[in-house]
Amino acid sequence: xxxxxxxxxxxxxxxxxxxxxxxxxxxxxxxxxxxxxxxxxxxxxxxxxxxxxxxxxxxxxxxxxxxxxxxxxxxxxxxxxxxxxxxxxxxxxxxxxxxxxxxxxxxxxxxxxxxxxxxxxxxxxxxxxxxxxxxxxxxxxxxxxxxxxxxxxxxxxxxxxxxxx
Amino acid sequence: xxxxxxxxxxxxxxxxxxxxxxxxxxxxxxxxxxxxxxxxxxxxxxxxxxxxxxxxxxxxxxxxxxxxxxxxxxxxxxxxxxxxxxxxxxxxxxxxxxxxxxxxxxxxxxxxxxxxxxxxxxxxxxxxxxxxxxxxxxxxxxxxxxxxxxxxxxxxxxxxxxxxxxxxxxxxxxxxxxxxxxxxxxxxxxxxxxxxxxxxxxxxxxxxxxxxxxxxxxxxxxxxxxxxxxxxxxxxxxxxxxxxxxxxxxxxxxxxxxxxxxxxxxxxxxxxxxxxxxxxxxxxxxxxxxxxxxxxxxxxxxxxxxxxxxxxxxxxxxxxxxxxxxxxxxxxxxxxxxxxxxxxxxxxxxxxxxxxxxxxxxxxxxxxxxxxxxxxxxxxxxxxxx
Numbered sequence: 001x002x003x004x005x006x007x008x009x010x011x012x013x014x015x016x017x018x019x020x021x022x023x024x025x026x027x028x029x030x031x032x033x034x035x036x037x038x039x040x041x042x043x044x045x046x047x048x049x050x051x052x053x054x055x056x057x058x059x060x061x062x063x064x065x066x067x068x069x070x071x072x073x074x075x076x077x078x079x080x081x082x083x084x085x086x087x088x089x090x091x092x093x094x095x096x097x098x099x100x101x102x103x104x105x106x107x108x109x110x111x112x113x114x115x116x117x118x119x120x121x122x123x124x125x126x127x128x129x130x131x132x133x134x135x136x137x138x139x140x141x142x143x144x145x146x147x148x149x150x151x152x153x154x155x156x157x158x159x160x161x162x163x164x165x
Numbered sequence: 166x167x168x169x170x171x172x173x174x175x176x177x178x179x180x181x182x183x184x185x186x187x188x189x190x191x192x193x194x195x196x197x198x199x200x201x202x203x204x205x206x207x208x209x210x211x212x213x214x215x216x217x218x219x220x221x222x223x224x225x226x227x228x229x230x231x232x233x234x235x236x237x238x239x240x241x242x243x244x245x246x247x248x249x250x251x252x253x254x255x256x257x258x259x260x261x262x263x264x265x266x267x268x269x270x271x272x273x274x275x276x277x278x279x280x281x282x283x284x285x286x287x288x289x290x291x292x293x294x295x296x297x298x299x300x301x302x303x304x305x306x307x308x309x310x311x312x313x314x315x316x317x318x319x320x321x322x323x324x325x326x327x328x329x330x331x332x333x334x335x336x337x338x339x340x341x342x343x344x345x346x347x348x349x350x351x352x353x354x355x356x357x358x359x360x361x362x363x364x365x366x367x368x369x370x371x372x373x374x375x376x377x378x379x380x381x382x383x384x385x386x387x388x389x390x391x392x393x394x395x396x397x398x399x400x401x402x403x404x405x406x407x408x409x410x411x412x413x414x415x416x417x418x419x420x421x422x423x424x425x426x427x428x429x430x431x432x433x434x435x436x437x438x439x440x441x442x443x444x445x446x447x448x449x450x451x452x453x454x455x456x457x458x459x460x461x462x463x464x465x466x467x468x469x470x471x472x473x474x475x476x477x478x479x480x481x482x483x484x485x486x487x488x489x490x491x492x493x494x495x496x497x498x499x500x501x502x503x504x505x506x507x508x509x510x511x512x513x514x515x516x517x518x519x520x521x522x523x524x525x526x527x528x529x530x531x532x533x534x535x536x537x538x539x540x541x542x543x544x545x546x547x548x549x550x551x
Contacts, residue, residue, distance in 0.1 A: 011456050016533075026467045027460040158206075162189035162510055163182050163199035165289045165338075165517075 005030055009038060017051040054147055066095075066111050066140040067118045070104035071126070072133040081105060084131050093121050104136065115139060177296060180289045181516030185500060189510045196539045197510035198527040201338060203402035203483070207439065208450035211401065214442035215435045227434050229426040230418075231259025231410070235441045239410060242444050247370070247380045249393065255415040258422050259432045259440075263368045263396035263409035264290045269421040270364045270392045270411065271298035271330070280328035284315055286339055286517030286524075288366065291332045303328060306520040309488060312477050313342035317351045324359060331361045333381055336369035339517045339526035340486040341462075341479020346379040353384040362417075363391045368409070369482040371400035371451060374459050378481070382412070389414050399482075400451050401443045406436035458483050461529040461536055468540035469527075472547045483530045486514065490523045492550040499525055507542035 002010065009028050012019065021039070025032040042048040057064045073084050081099055088108060089097045096109035108126075112118040122137055143151050167175060182199070189195055206212070230236065236253035243249040251257050260266040267290055275281065277299030283291050285304035295302050305323040307313040315333070333352070335344045344352075356363050365381040382391040396409030411421065425431075443451075462479065469476040469487040476487040489499045496513035504510050514521025529536060 008456055008459065012460055027463050029463055160200050160202060160204070161186070162195060162197045163186040163512060164201045165180060165182050 006038065009035065010042075013039070013048075052147075054149055056143070056151055058143070058151070063113050064111065065113065065115055065118060066109060067115075068138045068140070069108040069110055069122065069126070070100070070136040070138075071106040071108060072103075072135070073105050074131050074133060075105075076131070084129075091121075091125065093118075093125075173297065173299070177293065180293070182289070182512055184497075185504070185510065185512060185516070188501070188504060192504065192508065195504065195508050195510050196531075196535055196542065198529075198531065198536075198539055199510040199512045200528050200530060201484075202404040202530060203399065203454065204530045204532065205402040205454055207401060207403050207406065208443070208447050210446045210450070211403070211439040211442045215439040218435055218438040223434055223438065225434060227259075227431045227437060229431055230257065230422050231432055232434070232437045232441065235259060235437050235444075238441055238444045243412070247378070248383045249380050249412065250388075251393075251412040252415070256418055257410060257412050258418050258425060259437060260396075260409045260411060260425065261429055261432050262398065262407040263366060263394050264294070265407075265425070265429065266392075266394040266396070266409050266411035266421075267291060267332075267364060267366065268294040268297065269424050270394070270417075271295050271300065272424055273417060273420040274298075274330055274362055275300045276329075278327060279330070280325055282320060282323055282328055282331040282361070283518075284332065284334065284337075285519060286514055286521035287332070287334050288338045289517065291334070291364075291366075292518075295330075295332075300330070301327060304518060304520070307337075307340065307342070308520075309475075309477060309524070313337060313340040313486070314344050314348055315352055317355050320352070320355055328359065329362060331356055331363045333363055333365040335365075335367070336373055336378070336479075336481020338369065338482055339484050339512070339514065339521065340477075340524075341482045341484045342477075343373060343376075343378070343481040345376065346384070349379055349381060349384055353381070353387050356390060357386060361390065363387070364394060365391055366394045368395050368399050370395065372455060372458060372483060373481045374455075374462065375480045392417060397440045397443060400454075401440070401447055402454065403436070403439065403443070406433070406439060408432055408436045408440045458529065461531070461533060464533060464536050465527060465529045465540070468536075468544070472544045473551055474547065483528055485527050485529065486521075486524045487527070488523055489525055489547075492547055494550065496522055496525055503543065503546050507546045509539050509542045509546075511543075 012027050021032040021035045024035045075081055076083050085097050085106060088094050093110050094108050095111050098107045100107045110118055126132060126135055236257045240251050240253040243251060271294045275298035279300055280303050281295040281300040282303050282305050284307050292302050303323045305319050307315060363381060367380060370378040382388045382393045392411055392413040394411050397403040465485045466476050466478055474487045474491055476485060479485050496515045500511050500513040512526040514524030
């Protein structure tokens, strides 16, 4: 169970991972030494897996396509879904792999430069596998919100008065 | 037409922030730390429930005391989170903001000439509402050397036998001070000994950053002599909806409800519905806002201390109240010169009462980027003077 201080540290890091231990120390009231030690520990324990960046490629007018591919697989005796999931996660094109409830077993998030590239990947790498029963590919057309960030919110929120009691 | 005004209306002083509001309004590109409201919009679950209620055509009056479902949920919330026991049928009244609750309390209690003890500095509405009710105002200074916690000695000095009401407000606007249970106990004894009714405005109670908030009405023998005022504006970021409430003895709540029924009728139904949703489902959004405020609070306190100013650590609300006497300026001079030179708006401590002299109120209901930019400008301003 996280302490209140550690929860606060993790929250602030999740909002802005560029902050230095000194800045984090100011914002949490913890010492820089503790902050440093704690972050190193979390990195070692894989609590912090990676320091991320959220990019809105639409703004760059870059060709980039993301697909959600639902996959029905034949679970393997003694391994369940783990073995096939671990095989999928090796593909650099596959950004995320989730075991799901519902009609399909796994959900893969696949990125490519265009729809053709992803279609090629599905037909070349996924569908021929003897462990895959069926797939269903859905392309993301527009990203409105991701990781808690709104991509197409109002430019400027409503204005507050300058001074209020 | 001034000759038509009643002496009471004619003599009512404008709020102390008015001058700076007017000054700030004439300037552009101001970074303002002068706002006493959250920078977050009301959590979406609450806004969405109000939108849905409008779609459903829920646009009628509610009962004078407010939706019974809201009072019931509020009663449960207060019992679970604050240890307060109030009967939703007879001991709770939903008001148009906490300010209306303060106004109703003053009107229900005050006979012209009764004394009201008001901490100084404090939120501007207490003295205003007391004056409208015809009260004789007795300011009780809150001192920096006591971290702005009310002291019985100071109460004793301000008290005269005509005093009937004591106003309390912790966590405090403008200082950000809180008072612990042990520190409140002598105040409770003083209220008992002098037969005072205590109007306690605890609207910032959910914004307490260390320890747990002690509602004054939970102290021994205090429930009957306390009017517990609060609202949804701060913790749920609902300032514009105007939803507050007051809890207290059924005789007092009944009298206040009668005044409310003639002057207001009822708080707006869509705002009551949004507040109800907040009690049911707004907890996680509230907690996230608290984490964010706590982080900003530390940035601002650290920033002022690094400039060489004394800044006591506020443990509640969303204000810091640094001491600016090292600059050799009075509060209003500091605020006026700062806005003109560096385009940063802060509120002079004196806007909240004469004991606020030597301090400025800075709100941290702003993004960290805005706070850091404001701190850098204030630092440049201060360095030229100390």
